[in-house]
Amino acid sequence: MIKLLAFDTFGTVTDWHTGVSEVLAEQFPDIDGSRLALDWRRTYAPALAEVESGSRPWTLLDELHREALDRLLRDSYRIVASTRQLDIAVHAWHVIPGWPDAADGIRRLKSQYVVSALSNGNVALLTEMAKLNGFDWDFIGGADVWRHYKPAREVYLGIAELMQVRPDEVLMVATHVTDLAAARSFGLRTAYIERPREWGPEVKDEAPNPLDAFHATGLDDLADQLGC
């Protein structure tokens, strides 16, 4: 029996490509905002892995984002960004627009389940995102609650422990197969959400796994399937 729904946020409930591209295009009008957003996003997993490997101490996503963009602009675009440009660009991740079905879907699912963000964003970032988009979470599981980044076991088992449920009573909801595979490896159940436009113009190359308990086109579809 599922008691808790844990949601990935970047890509699953929000459209980071649109939100971040627009801000980058405003701040750096001479370059392609979409391409820069995609390049920036590709630095994400390696940066988190560097923290999880122990080769650098716990560092908030905001700081990882800032360092990566600064380096990327210098190395690949020959641009030295100002502090203010970096501030604005890093903040873009706090105010990403939700996918059109997200806020209503979360509200419907909340009527029968505990709904929690479970994200590599930090609590302050996710709180700002939630207030802006009307995401009515019961709890915000930011990475800084555990000081670990997914796919670390501390995050997946941490939310189950905080909510006093068994791992198999948690449904991890995400549009990323790596997130879902990690969740399954720690005993959680999984729901894959299609977000074909997550990477904007780039084709999303992911094959959902038949081990997912649910496969949905959006959070409205997931709510339908769960009878909410």
Added chain:
Amino acid sequence: MIKLLAFDTFGTVTDWHTGVSEVLAEQFPDIDGSRLALDWRRTYAPALAEVESGSRPWTLLDELHREALDRLLRDSYRIVASTRQLDIAVHAWHVIPGWPDAADGIRRLKSQYVVSALSNGNVALLTEMAKLNGFDWDFIGGADVWRHYKPAREVYLGIAELMQVRPDEVLMVATHVTDLAAARSFGLRTAYIERPREWGPEVKDEAPNPLDAFHATGLDDLADQLGC
């Protein structure tokens, strides 16, 4: 400038005496539910202090509640409670009714501030309480997020760190002078809420401190004073 409102829950937003007395009266019909609730509550601060002193390892409030009630019933009431009776009594703290002004007050305050529970209850308990009462928290700061009990500094400074605000941008909202004094000692601002019926038939013997930034009769009054 205040950015975050952190709320004590037991007594400040919920009426524990009424909720717990009623459940105890049902489970132990031969004794006075109100008196037992008051006796039980008096075991609370010493039990938390035992954890904070380091003389016992981190233990959830549910477990502390259970041990204390079991001992109290044996020693003072000559009753051996069943496991089921203890389960139901411990769970009573999850489903305490809110004070009549609480849910609406939180909703009004949320329109202009980040609103967070900051409680010695654990996250699962506070989530159940919030869903039942319609407390529309932005975040639930349960003691198990930090594995510390108020008045420990880790809790007060922990919520400021998670929300990326300075301590003096946090307003601690409580009906307990000890909670507010601790918050002030760590640089938070404070609001005292009158809850004269917190202890049911017993007179509440607390003198609010002139150092409180606000003194309010309820959360509706606090929302008025904060212009929400």
